[in-house]
Amino acid sequence: MKLSAYRIATNTLRTTRILSVKTESPTVRTFTFKDRQCANAKPGQFLMLWIPGVDEIPLSILDAKENGIISVAIKKVGEATQALHNKKVGEIIGIRGPFGNSFTLKEGRILMVSGGTGTAPMLFLSKKLASRVTRLISVIGAKTRDELLFMNGMKKTVDKEKTQIIATTEDGSYGIKGLATTPVERLLEKEKFDMIYTCGPEQMMRKVFDLAEKYGVALEASLERLMRCAVGLCGSCVIGGYCVCKEGPVFTAEQLREVKNEFGVSKRDFDGRKIPLE
Amino acid sequence: MKLSAYRIATNTLRTTRILSVKTESPTVRTFTFKDRQCANAKPGQFLMLWIPGVDEIPLSILDAKENGIISVAIKKVGEATQALHNKKVGEIIGIRGPFGNSFTLKEGRILMVSGGTGTAPMLFLSKKLASRVTRLISVIGAKTRDELLFMNGMKKTVDKEKTQIIATTEDGSYGIKGLATTPVERLLEKEKFDMIYTCGPEQMMRKVFDLAEKYGVALEASLERLMRCAVGLCGSCVIGGYCVCKEGPVFTAEQLREVKNEFGVSKRDFDGRKIPLE
Amino acid sequence: MRLANPTMLASGILGLSAESLGNIVKGGAGAIVTKSVGLKPRKGYSNPTIVQTSCGLINAVGLPNPGINEFVKEIREAKNFNVPLIVSVYGFSAEEYAKVAKKAVDAGADAVELNVSCPHVRETGSEIGQNPEVLAEVVRKVKASVPKPVLVKLSPNVTDMVEIAEVATEAGADALTAINTVKAIAIDPETAMPILSNKIGGLSGTAIKPIAIRCVYEIYEHVKVPIIGCGGITNWQDAVEFILAGATAIQIGTAIAQKGPSVFKAVTRGINAYLKRKGFKSVNEIVGLSHRN
Amino acid sequence: MRLANPTMLASGILGLSAESLGNIVKGGAGAIVTKSVGLKPRKGYSNPTIVQTSCGLINAVGLPNPGINEFVKEIREAKNFNVPLIVSVYGFSAEEYAKVAKKAVDAGADAVELNVSCPHVRETGSEIGQNPEVLAEVVRKVKASVPKPVLVKLSPNVTDMVEIAEVATEAGADALTAINTVKAIAIDPETAMPILSNKIGGLSGTAIKPIAIRCVYEIYEHVKVPIIGCGGITNWQDAVEFILAGATAIQIGTAIAQKGPSVFKAVTRGINAYLKRKGFKSVNEIVGLSHRN
């Protein structure tokens, strides 16, 4: 256990202004802002974003440039995210982080499976992987065509020879009809992968995990749990014996095996009770 | 005003053990101990020495080696210094510091005038000056022969060609009979000096200062005042507008001119009242 | 109740799930204290619930917990670790404290710690611990309903620690924990807003250590029951300082964010090395030693 | 009493000599507060009187001062600096407070600040400020004997800040200073000894800032008189935080050890830049702004 893993210097709240807002889909917007402390954030890490007077919520880092320009993709699902969507360039938000571990950067043949805003860290990851991979297949799922996120970003990132992007929509309005998991088994049957990265709805990730286990492929999944402190104190984010904020949010297949009875099954509610994943 | 002047990192109290005790005279003993934070202390700087359960007192640093071996010379004058004299090798003391400014390191022709334990910083200073001076006269005063301090140390420090040590005793038992100031006017008449350094009883320093003014020689004197905080907060050590703990203990002739009506005349007592120097 | 070592987990830190408590035991804690549990489930406050200051944390989590009826599952699981399990209890009345304490003990708790010192939830916590009459009633009711040791966790936000400590012990407290967090606030200059959703919270961590040790020091001379020191402990020196002030054992909370659960092992090792170096055989020999003159 | 800027020297910092106070004025302070002065000379405690902690200082200097009869010399000299001069006053009875205050005002003090909050001297300081009846009597007696503003400096070592603040203002306080130091101790592990000769002292500096701001925040909604914020202020952000919590002016003490007297200029500049950037014309517009919702 390295001491550095427990540094909490980045836990100080600082305020910053929204530099740009971009509508990515009917429910998702990306926001950029400047924050030096996140400049070296890694794919998979998250930050706590304070919407003054409203809430503070965990968000995966979509991109972190060396000059400290940081972006996040936010899906409107409730009060906090709605309030954020209403924010304009120049308005003040607060930032803590970056928090948590990150995806390992594998070489070789890579499969990514993501759904919803789970594609955000995947895009970030694919940028860091670009030079190292020999093959990268990215399966991106959404309910409908206009909710498919970062297709263009992903295309631009890695060179066309090596990369293949597979879209799935539940209504079939684009790409393969079905869930993001639909093409995965076929891919695993056909090809050998060195690593599967996955981020998105937990039931989706659970399916991908089960398939990875079946086909014996290494996997890393980024989990979501209720976050309060984000520094491993309050215990709201636990899954099994792990704090998702600190020992996660990225978990390996080995770790997921340990928490099999919770992963994709249940989470802890605001009052700490275990409740089924909706 | 440089920020570094206001660093208080060395203000943390640490405890250490007495490594050696040496009797220098019937009333003075030198103590050594290890303290990393004082390793780079400069001549003129002082530390606060805690005698657990008794008191904490300011002491000039007599020597500071790079390996952190520090020494101080302590004259038995009251409860705290008596308690220290009773301490043996291995006993625990506390240290804060180093505090205050230091003597500037001049080149050329130097005159030192010291009395009592005021010779301690002079010895330390002469070590640092050794390689830079062309001439060094050190006048060391005491009541009697056996109270003359660091004569040998001083002799060893700078090479014989350049150095002259003049001892004075009030009873005439060694060297010149009289006060340390006795030979000073004669010296100033005869020779030109680039700097006078002085440390010792304040009335002595005041006389040296008056002579230096008369002969137009630069001077630095190390003052003593009641010390409590040693970091420029409590105000017990003030002379004029200066905190001796922070802007001193070493003062230049220019500064001493500003506080002429206090220097060698009065000090502040434990209750902050101005009282005449005894 | 015997501890393998004098370090304990502080309440509210990773204390809502048995598995997390298990990690703390693996980290070397001599005893574990759960998050404070009440009669009914509570969601706690909305975020921000925690904010860092220069040398501490302010939290106003708002006592989220699933309620004792749900929590007994975790108690049953956590009692299998081979260290004493202390369930922290709060209530909105003396009866509630007693009910929750009883259920906790029935489920296997080795002791209960009464949270009469949480500074950010109304009508419980420090509102009880600051009021001698109410405090005495709470302690008496709990004592009457559980056959296990009752620890009372004191608030530093009082005029007279000694008075409160005496009230608690006279009412039957078997031990005192000192201290809970110090009432504090943080305001963001850019938005001119208190940062915590509850505005006021409790300060923990290094900043409060000298205050916490003073509380232990003050009450040590006036009570006979063991005192458990808590507040800003990060290393063995801090722990020894508490013990010399009068603590028999110590609790660690905030430092876990920086040092992880192994902080308990590190602190225990440091205390043991200190005892050995100084020629003492056990922690008991140095409890309150700073009062010797 | 008008201040050139909202920064003031805190009592007890370099405040025993007019010349030192002059340096603080040169450093940019908008007002100066002297060391607390009593009726008779006091030598204070023997050393150690100060000890540094990780993020603050604990002091128990013991109110050394030459007594008001001697101190009037310094008052007469210090009143020549062109900023308000506030003399801090303590006493061992209401009569003493009143006598000292009168002599201070007669010598030229623009206001007095009643130290009813020093945590380390018996029968004065916080022993007065923690007791509503005694406090009210002290404030009333002083008010009756001086025609100048009377500030009351509050102790954080109380169960209910609001109660004490209300008692002080009802008794006639023209302004409240919050806060004095927080009762604390430091013990040295190697010698097992409390370090300060008085054992218990008062914690100041960064560590107490969130506590001090909370005190200001709590009392702001309950009193109409101006509040002067004090405790751990090092930079303009800290100062603004106090002002947003409800302070009309602020005092700086411990930070002078690191930053020197020019800390007052730096903080004032920072506050002004902040006001300008935010489109405010004066500090008054942002006093208590964090209470807006």
Ligand SMILES: Cc1cc2nc3c(=O)[nH]c(=O)nc-3n(C[C@H](O)[C@H](O)[C@H](O)COP(=O)(O)OP(=O)(O)OC[C@H]3O[C@@H](n4cnc5c(N)ncnc54)[C@H](O)[C@@H]3O)c2cc1C
């Ligand atoms: C590590 C991590 C990374 C995330 N990354 C992203 C991202 O990149 N983009 C994105 O749009 N969303 C992301 N989320 C989810 C996002 O935090 C929630 O959508 C958001 O908190 C919802 O808040 P709300 O007030 O709008 O909705 P609410 O109506 O309050 O809540 C909707 C649901 O969001 C979840 N939620 C609410 N508050 C929190 C909280 N404090 N911590 C965790 N979950 C919470 C709960 O499951 C809740 O049921 C991430 C979550 C985690 C844990």
Ligand SMILES: Cc1cc2nc3c(=O)[nH]c(=O)nc-3n(C[C@H](O)[C@H](O)[C@H](O)COP(=O)(O)OP(=O)(O)OC[C@H]3O[C@@H](n4cnc5c(N)ncnc54)[C@H](O)[C@@H]3O)c2cc1C
């Ligand atoms: C910068 C500085 C450097 C010094 N260097 C040396 C040194 O190298 N060797 C040495 O022997 N002495 C030195 N002294 C003097 C030494 O601090 C006193 O002799 C000592 O404090 C006396 O303490 P006591 O209890 O033995 O005597 P007491 O009987 O308590 O006091 C004797 C006199 O010592 C002075 N004194 C006492 N306490 C303090 C205090 N906290 N701060 C300042 N003065 C005090 C007072 O003038 C007092 O009247 C130095 C003093 C200062 C300010």
Ligand SMILES: Cc1cc2nc3c(=O)[nH]c(=O)nc-3n(C[C@H](O)[C@H](O)[C@H](O)COP(=O)(O)O)c2cc1C
């Ligand atoms: C996030 C957090 C939650 C806490 N929850 C509780 C709680 O539920 N019950 C309780 O008695 N104390 C609670 N505390 C207080 C701690 O148990 C402890 O008394 C305090 O933090 C001081 O110790 P520390 O500085 O080691 O953290 C909590 C503290 C923190 C930081």
Ligand SMILES: Cc1cc2nc3c(=O)[nH]c(=O)nc-3n(C[C@H](O)[C@H](O)[C@H](O)COP(=O)(O)O)c2cc1C
């Ligand atoms: C060395 C020292 C001496 C003090 N003396 C006094 C005093 O005489 N009267 C008083 O009211 N406050 C006194 N205080 C308290 C300060 O005025 C102030 O309230 C406290 O230190 C908090 O502010 P700070 O953190 O900016 O120092 C003293 C503080 C220190 C550090």
Ligand code: FES
């Ligand atoms: S969010 Fe608090 S422990 Fe993870």
Ligand code: FES
């Ligand atoms: S000793 Fe306190 S100001 Fe110098």
